[in-house]
Amino acid sequence: MKLIVSRLIAILLLVLPGIGAAYGFLLMKDALFNYFAEMGNVDLQTPSFDWGSFLLGFFLFLIGVCFIGGWIFFRDRKHNYLAPRFMPKRPRPPRREEAGGGNRPE
Numbered sequence: 001m002k003l004i005v006s007r008l009i010a011i012l013l014l015v016l017p018g019i020g021a022a023y024g025f026l027l028m029k030d031a032l033f034n035y036f037a038e039m040g041n042v043d044l045q046t047p048s049f050d051w052g053s054f055l056l057g058f059f060l061f062l063i064g065v066c067f068i069g070g071w072i073f074f075r076d077r078k079h080n081y082l083a084p085r086f087m088p089k090r091p092r093p094p095r096r097e098e099a100g101g102g103n104r105p106e
Helices: 002-039 051-078
Strands: none
C-alpha cells in the first residue's frame, strides 16, 4: 500500500505542474486572441492588451515547463542517459611520479 501511495504522489507531482503550464498557455493565448479581436473592432480606437493575464500565464507556463524539464534532466542524469557535457565533472586522478625523473632535465 505504501508503494501505491508514493507512486500516486509522484504522478501528482508531475501532473500538477503540467496542468499549470497548460493553463498558463491558455491564458497567454486568450490574452493575445482578445487583443487581436479588439483590433478588428471598428468602434474601438485603441485596443487594450491584458498584460496581467498574459504575464500570469507566462509565469505559470514557465514554471511548469521548467519543473518538468528539470525532473526529466535529473532522472536522466541518475540513469546515465545524458551527453558527456551534462555529466557532473570528476576530478582527475593525480599523476604518479616516475622513478628516475623521466624526461625532465635537472
